[in-house]
Amino acid sequence: MQQTAQNSSEQQGVAQAASEYLTFTLGSESYGIDILKVQEIRGYDCVTRIANTPPFIKGVINLRGVIVPIVDLRIKFNVGEATYHEFTVVIIINVLGKVVGIVVDGVSDVVALPRESIKPAPELGASLDTRYITGLGTLNDQMLILVDIEKLIGSDELQIVDSAADNSQSEVVNQ
Amino acid sequence: MTTAGGEQSGVDLKRFNEVFFEECAENLAQMEQILISLGDREPDQEQMNAIFRAAHSIKGGAGIFGFDDMTVVTHVMESLLDRLRNHEIVFAPGMIDLxxxxxxxxxxxxxxxxxxxPVHQEAxxxxxxxLQQTIDGDTTQAPASPVSQTQTQAPPEGGLPTSYRLAFTPEPEIFMRRVRMESxxxxxxxxxxxxTFRCEARLxxxxxxxxxxxxxxxxxxxFALVSRATRDQLADVFMFVADEDQLRIEEHPAERRSQVQDPPSEPALPVEGRRAYDRNETAPGAFGRRGGEAESTxxxxxxxxDQLVNQVGELLITQAMLSQVAGGLDPILHQSLQRGLAQLERNTRDLQASVMSIRLVPISIVFNRFPRLVREIAAKLGKQxxxxxxxxxxxxxxxxxxKISDPLTHLVRNALDHGLESPEKRTATGKNxxxxxxxxxxxxxxRIVIDVIDDGAGLPREKILAKATENGIxxxxxxxxxxxxxxxxxxxxxTASEITDLSGRGVGMDVVLKNVQAIGGRVQIASEVGKGVRVTISLPLTLAILDGLSVAVGGEKFIVPLNVVIESLQPKAEQLKTVNGREVVQVRGEYLPILKLHSIFNLETEVTEPCRGILVLVEADGERGAVMVDxxxxxxxxxxKSIETNYRRVEGSAGATILGDGxxxxxxxxxxxxxxxxQL
Amino acid sequence: MTKKGFVNDVNITLDGACTMERVTDLHAFLAERCAALAETPPSAVRVDLARVPGIDACGCQLLALFLEQLRHLSIGASADGAGTEVRESIELLGFSSLFAGEHPQP
Known part of the structure; x- marks a missing residue:
């Protein structure tokens, strides 16, 4: 419900007071993602490796009976240090009908950003490609990079979502 | 114009429609099954009635739910059937196809x-x-106008006219369901x-x-009426709208026609509440179903x-976890715990078996499609x-x-198209x-084994080899x-020398194989020249649970499906050979390639030599090998569990599972x- | 609200289909009449169905309830004037006697 409400307000261009973002850090940069896309936050443990995958795919975990892939954004974007200990945090994201865990350096806070305070993203030297950035916010004089997590998860770069070659096959056999 | 209420009920409406759609599909399938079973014979009275009932109930449901277009064909069909049944029209074999x-x-x-x-209205x-032509052409009676209210008489099996009184107390949502009471x-x-029909509405x-x-x-x-229909037939009218406790039917077989023409204004029925279903009455059968078998489903x-299956799956995992934890405890100190856990394991397995059996359906669902398909294709090809x-x-x-339906269809088409010969050719070679x-x-x-066997010419070895060479295989x-x-x-x-519209089209057995493999199945072929071909598909009983052997490789665990495992062994040095730079193991005179899991999956392990590990001998798709594990x-x-729910396909894996340790x-x-x- | 057309409170003319799709509007319209009639009850009220092109069970029920409500206020209430098709629908649906006021309900 909440999400629908937000989407529709976007469409109508109504200046809603604020949207909430979960902020996290990757290296020295602060990022924010739409809180509505976040399912939960958990620790990093019991990851089963999957062979022949890029290094940033750490493997899969059992999240209450569902098998969830874990992506280490630190490795993917080459920031911070990819170490795993009891304080390593995994943000469980739910987008595009997929549940995916992302490993970040640390989760900071949930903040509300007034819509008008969000600026478009310039071409800048952030570790994250501009394609996945929806805008820049300011928080306590610090820049917050707002990530389009849906686009990122769905991107070919992360190779999480199959390019769905299987459909064509079943169509053929129907002949 | 849509009222707010109309929009709200949209979701519900869809759900209710679904019941009709399902019933309708079932009726169509039943009808088709009977028709096919007839060949060109004339249906007997019982079959005729069954077809009629199917058509009638589709029409009824379509009318009630406002799918008027669907009542048009069913109506004419029903008229024709009715005339056939009453011998007003003479049966002709062509009618079956019609x-x-x-x-x-x-x-x-x-x-x-x-x-x-898309719906092709012209068709x-x-x-x-x-249908109308068949009616008009064969009967002296005036043709029925196709969309008028049905003029069909009560189905004849009812026998003597019986006086009935019915009370129908619909659920409050019946209008929102867009049910047409008038229909x-x-x-x-x-x-x-x-x-004899009387209807009275009361608030x-x-x-x-x-x-x-x-x-x-x-x-x-x-309602009050005199009818030759049975109680069940009356109840069937309400099958989409009434639960058992919403409909009361009373019959008075002794009453003759004259007696029931009383105005129904007098209290026709004892006024009772919604749940006034009298247990002593003969139950009108489960609504929406027919006949004896239906009452228990x-x-x-x-x-x-599926949710139930998943939950039982979770339970199995939890149970495995408990067993694992308890395994580390002193069995003497925790004797009763161990006993309880053993009991839990048995109960869980039983529960799992019961739940899985709910998902089981007979393969006749697929087989029933084929009589028609075979009939049509054979006719097209001029084969018998x-x-x-x-x-x-x-x-x-x-x-x-x-998932097996498409591959099977393909195999059947193949057998008819390429396997079986023309009648002339068969006669020439002394065959039927x-x-x-x-x-x-x-x-x-x-496993479930499905065979598709034809007594045709068999696979042409030379032709296959030639074709393979031609295609660079x-x-x-x-x-x-x-x-x-x-x-x-x-x-x-x-191999088809020319592409026919039946099984050519460039789609081959490779797709059949892929589809069968995708559901954990295997395909085997046996063929004998002049005698025919046997294609055997074997499938796991279920997709949801499998017997596995868990193995360890470099700190990771894998499950080897038990049905591919032949045996496991610790090889001796003299059994190990190298052929063309590949390591093989000699087992009973056979050289099997060694698949080192750690190198296929890029895992680090201390066990890199076959002598130090274990070889699991496996056979899959007719190929044998030795999988090396720690x-x-x-x-x-x-x-x-599916990995693909949240991730892409993982090469070399047929899914994943959750072990006792989570x-x-x-x-x-x-x-x-x-x-x-x-490819290594 | 598309409901329109009434002559006066003792001769109510319904205009348009009396069906599930329009029942909310129809209800609002009749509730208004009902409230007005309750204040100064006439001896009889007639609902004219001549301009009703179609009716279904839901529409029949609403109309019947309206008539019963008026009868409850000791107003002689009936609905008539329907065209052949609508009359047949009413008959088929078993509402004839309720509309005519022949069989007062409990």
Missing amino acids: FLEAGDAIAMQLAGHRDGK IDQVRAR IIAELADLAEAG AELPDFAGFDPECCITRWE FRVNVTKV VELKTSGDSTELDRGLIE PVGTLQLSASQVGG TCSETMSDEEVWQLIFAPGFS ALLDEQQVVV RVALILDLPELFSMHR
Whole structure:
């Protein structure tokens, strides 16, 4: 419900007071993602490796009976240090009908950003490609990079979502 | 104009429509099955009635739910059937095909409403016109106008006219469901002898008008009629709208016609509440179903069953976890705990077996499609074919049924198109001009085996080899027959000299193989020149649970499906050889390639030499190999989970499972591992 | 609200289909009449169905309830004037006697 409400307000261009973002850090940069896309936050443990995958795919975990892939954004974007200990945090994201865990350096806070305070993203030297950035916010004089997590998860770069070659096959056999 | 209420009920409406769609599909299937079973024979009275009932109930449901277009064809069909039944029209073999086409037309309309598929109106009009023609051409009576209210008399099996009184107290939502009471009442009136039908609506309560929800039904209907129909037939009129406790039927067989023409204004029935269903009455049968078998079944949404299966899966995992924890405890100190856990394990297994059995459906669901298909294809090809099926009641998982249907269809087409010869050719070679195609299913151990057998010419070895060479598929004259047959599974292979519209189209056995493999199945071919071909598909009983052997490789655990495991062994140095730079192990005179899991999966382990590890000998798709692992852990039933739900396909794995310790383990896909190994 | 057309409170003319799709509007319209009639009850009220092109069970129920409500206020209430098709529908649905006021309900 909440999400629908937000989407529709976007469409109508109504200046809603604020949207909430979960902020996290990757290296020295602060990022924010739409809180509505976040399912939960958990620790990093019991990851089963999957062979022949890029290094940033750490493997899969059992999240209450569902098998969830874990992506280490630190490795993917080459920031911070990819170490795993009891304080390593995994943000469980739910987008595009997929549940995916992302490993970040640390989760900071949930903040509300007034819509008008969000600026478009310039071409800048952030570790994250501009394609996945929806805008820049300011928080306590610090820049917050707002990530389009849906686009990122769905991107070919992360190779999480199959390019769905299987459909064509079943169509053929129907002949 | 849509009122707010109308929009709200949209979701519900869809759900209710779904019941009709399901019933309709069932009726169509039943109708088709009877028609096909007839061949060109005239249906006997019972079959005729069954077809009539199916058509009638589709029409009734369509009318009630406002799918008027669907009533058009059914109506004419019903008229024709009715005349046939009353011997007003003489049966002709061509009518079977006409009815089949009519069934197709209705199915198309159904698909149009249900899935938004395109509907070819011309085709429907054509079928309708031809049905009408058959009626008009053969009867001296005035043709029925196709869309008028049905003029069909009550089905004749009822016998003596009986006086009935019915009370129908609908649920309050019936209007919101967009149920057309007028259609229901009209249908009921049709069952009544002329002039005997009475209908009275009564308001069950008198709420304050201003505060009343106008979409809420507070009306109760009472009917009186004399009919030759049975109680069940009357109840069937309400099958989409009434639960047992909403409909009361009283019969007065002694009463003659004259007695029931009393005005029904006097209290026709004892006024009782909604739940006033009298247990002493003969139950009118389960609504929405017919006949004796129906009373013990009811519909359950598939998602509910799947949820149940998942939950049992979770329970199995929890149970495995508890066992694992308890395994570390002193068995003497915790004797009663151990006993309890053993009991829990038994109960869990029983529960799991029961739950899985809910998902099992007979393969006849798929087999029943084929009589018609075979008939049509044989006619097109000018071949004579007898289709035999056996093991129709063999049960397999619902999910598998859906997925095996296409590959089987393809095999059947292939057999008819390429396998069976023309009658002339068969006669020339001293065979019965009528070819035989046999479909059989059986359960062998933990697997379901389906055979597609034809008594045609058999696979042409030379032709296959030539074709393979032509298509650049590696092969040689010295290959064994088995190896040659395997060639037809190669992508892009097709032996048909010309592409026919039946099985040519560039789609070959490779797709069949892929689809069968995708559900954990295997395909084997046996062929003998002049005698025919046998294609054997073997499938796991269920997709959800499998028996596995858990193995360890470099700190990771994998599950090897038990059905591919032949044995395991610790090789001695003299058994190990190198052939063409590949390591093999010699077992009883056979050289098997060694698949080192750690190198296929890029894992680090201390066990890199076969002598220090364990070799698990496996066979899959006729290919044998030795999988090298660090250690064998346990034999266990595992719940198959999809990795693809949240991630892409993982090469070499046929899914994953969750182990007792809560970790994920991949289930190995041996055929894929073989091909990964070859590419190393 | 598309409901329109009434002559006066003792001769109510319904205009348009009396069906599930329009029942909410119809209810609002009749509730208004009902409230007005309750204040100064006439001896009889007639609902004219001549301009009703179609009726279904839901519409029948609403109308019947309206009439019963008026009868409850000791107003002689009936609905008539329907065209052939609508009359047949009413008959088929078993509402004839309720509309005519022949069989007062409990």
